[in-house]
Amino acid sequence: MTSRRAGISCKVYHGDVFLGDAEAFPTTNTSGGNAQPLPFLSGNEIRIDHLSPPSERCPPLSVLQSINPFAVRCKVQAKSVAEHPLRRLYLSCFNEFRSAVMVTGNEELHLVAMPSKVEKVSCFWCCSVQAGLYASCLGMLNLRCLAIVFDLDETLIVANTMRSFDDRIEALSRKIDGEKDPIRISGMSAELKRYVEDKDFLKQYIEMDTVTDNGRSITAQNEEVPPIPGVQERITRPVIRMKERNIVLTRINPENHDTSVFVRLRPAWEDLRSYLTAKGRRRFEVFVCTMAERDYALEIWRLLDPDSHLISSKQLMDRIDNVCHPRMAMVIDDRLQVWDDKDQPHVHVVPAYTPYYAPQAEMANAVPVLCVARNVACNVRGGFFKEFDENLLQKVFELNYENEIVELPGAPDVSYYLIAEDCNNLQNNNREAPIVEGTIGSETEHRFNQLAYLVDEQQAKHQAQLNHSSTDDEMPVNITSANNKKLNVEVRQPISLASSVFVSVLQEIGRRCDSKIEFKFTNGNTKELPHSVLFSSERIGMGMGRTLKDAQSQAAENALRNLAILRHALMSMLATVSKDMCIYWGEEAGFSSSSRTIDNYVLRSVLVAEIVLESISVARGLYKQVTVLVRLSQDAPLVVSMQVSCYLVQKCLDDDDMVPVLIA
Structure with missing residues (x-):
């Protein structure tokens, strides 16, 4: 075990005040397995400059892992239980979610107080991070903020x-x-x-x-x-x-x-x-x-x-x-x-x-x-802090001084959700x-x-x-x-929309319907990652993918298809033609004029949905758009009060006469 190895003797100071004697255990680099040199500037002296700001919810290791994952440079433990000043430092850091900071040029070294299952002495992990980042990122994590x-x-x-x-x-x-x-x-x-x-x-x-x-x-x-x-x-x-x-x-x-x-x-x-x-x-x-x-x-x-x-x-x-x-x-x-x-x-x-x-x-x-x-x-922020709270924080609280560095949980990254x-x-x-x-x-x-x-x-x-x-x-x-x-549309080839559109469009639907859209991981035995889309706790789509992005994207796309089918079914239920139907071939929106008749829609209630039908003919390379204003029944299963656009059913592209419904 790490605590039983012979460590390198160090003296710990806070400024010029001597706190006690400790042992440092360098970590091994992942490439060759060789021990890394101690990161302290003054040889075997650990000279603390200041303590980090306290936090009510974020232990220092979760912050450091979010900024610079797996950057544990060494482990440090006191030589004696009776090292009272060092013990007081340990308890202060442990109870107040603070770290002891050493500044070495453009780098900060943070001593993080760790619980131990074996040792009774004060134990720390020493992590490195770029100078100035810890305080700013801690403030953002405390407030549940990201940077844009x-x-x-x-x-x-x-x-x-x-x-x-x-x-x-x-x-x-x-x-x-x-x-x-x-x-x-x-x-x-x-x-x-x-x-x-x-x-x-x-x-x-x-x-x-x-x-x-x-x-x-x-x-x-x-x-x-x-x-x-x-x-x-x-x-x-x-x-x-x-x-x-x-x-x-x-x-x-x-x-x-x-x-x-x-x-x-x-x-x-x-x-x-x-x-x-x-x-x-x-x-x-x-x-x-x-x-x-x-x-x-x-x-x-x-x-x-x-x-x-x-x-x-x-x-x-x-x-x-x-x-x-x-x-x-x-x-x-x-x-x-x-x-x-x-x-x-x-x-x-x-x-x-x-x-x-x-x-x-x-x-x-x-x-x-x-x-x-x-x-x-909105989606990025929600995904980031869901991962931070449900994975990183929980696993950090389970770690002990004796754990290996590789046992640290993965940290969320904004790019995972973009x-x-x-x-x-x-x-x-x-x-x-x-x-x-x-x-x-x-x-x-x-x-x-x-x-x-x-x-x-x-x-x-x-x-x-x-x-x-x-x-x-x-x-x-x-x-x-x-x-x-x-x-x-002049080139007859498969057309793919970036999956970010599917996810963001689904979020927009949820926002306008005042309903919660959730992506939920579903346990499975396959190598792919199954995900479900929940609309007000009801599952409306499933997706699989080798990555989190792919799975969520496919789930969002399938959910939009299902909503399109549901909308079509609702419209088919309305049997009377509305004389108040408003059909616009958007002169004011900059689209070319045409004429078209639309049947089997009825004006029955108080909700107005803008349904955009985009007609695509691949062979002739024509693009037209019609906006239809429809009042839906109050007892409709879904409140469709959103603008519908941007979702392309690819199979429709192979049939010149089909008019795909585009949902966004």
Whole structure:
């Protein structure tokens, strides 16, 4: 046993106060089985710098295992039961869930008090972790928070200056002059018109601090920017907010009109922001990662978080372009390749925000892009802390000093609950990528190339954008799904939606029905992991997979199929044709017009469901969408008060005449 081996004699100090004598037992490395050297800087002295903050629910070993799994460097035990100061340290750490911390450069060594089945002396495990991470992660674990990292440009906003507007307009004009396809000319002309209109708004703002919108004059209001100590003085900016259009005009340097910026905020940002701060309970610690200049990034974030509810002004400089712990962080970004390989599993990729190139793209999905991101974040947080509470915490409480390091329980990781985004799963047949829409496009491209980690800037920026063959009033043949993958109906091949869509869509259904969606592991004798989906404690789907992600994804997909079948059965029960049936071939939504009759639906009660039927003909490459408003019976088994979209029954693709029901 470890306690019976001859250890290395050490003296333990708290600062300069001698606590007692101890023995240290180095752990063996997993590769060669050789004992590792003791990690203490001063030879055989253990010099404690401070004690970690106490915790009410998280023993130190659970925190350390969450940050740096299996990083136990050695075991330490007192030489004598009578070492009173060392014993007092042990009892304090054990009872208050604290650790004794040694600081060695960029590393912290934590002495964790461990119970022993054999020894009566004070026993510790010594674990290593990057300096500063323990305290921040402990706070997040105590509050049940994770970290969420936002990219700004083309993820949450698109911003332009007069110069960038001129560049976009000039580039588009050249494209139009060289184009012969009338449909493409029409689409690019509509895009050009949108640029020109917004440039005119910005020009009015620069000249008069006023804009005219549909005959209504809007004057800039002075907004005081909270000072950032030691970084930014208190300044006042003239700002115009057009909330109904998600538009903000601001001036980075109030004294320089050339720094005026026209900003379009991505729809549903308020929904996501409200979730992050709902009921005053913090669910995520927010960070911002951007390649933009500091003053620009600070002002854009202020526009997104005007009341500093997500990041306080005191924390702002530490939260912009700063690193949080990756195992407890998820990233919202429109690009995957800009992240290191080891960080990519933590990225939830969203389609790039393209209000000029594809203004209807945000409305093409029944669940807005940022609402999908909100649902994914909710699912990730729930999965992470379920694993933390039910597996890691319980097993940590069962461990003793005599246990081997390999007996430590596995720690949860945000990436386990994020479905990997394979951006190359489907081929992108766009003949030309659209023009970069944001003001920092050229600057960031240059800086990305300098850093040499963006493989193909143009492709990576626009892999989620729509085909440029569309006109202003038509949906393009290539449609973008909520998970940043293209469904190209011109190519007759299997179409796969990222499994994150199935899970997040199911979560959205549960949220709108005020019902709990649970994924439950089912014991089985197979090598695969069987999972069930429970809707208000009723099982609605089963799935198998070699990994947790695969099993949950298949279970969610099967659950959505079953809900689709149930919806169809409910509709078949309604026998009377409703004269109040509302059928929209969405002129206002940007879809092409057509005519269609729908029978056997009835207006009977008070609940309204939006049911989106998407008609796909693979042979002809046509895409149409109809929205049907139906009032369902009050005694229906399920309250279907959700928008139904984004779920594709693949078998229907083999039959040109079938109209699959898409559920989201």
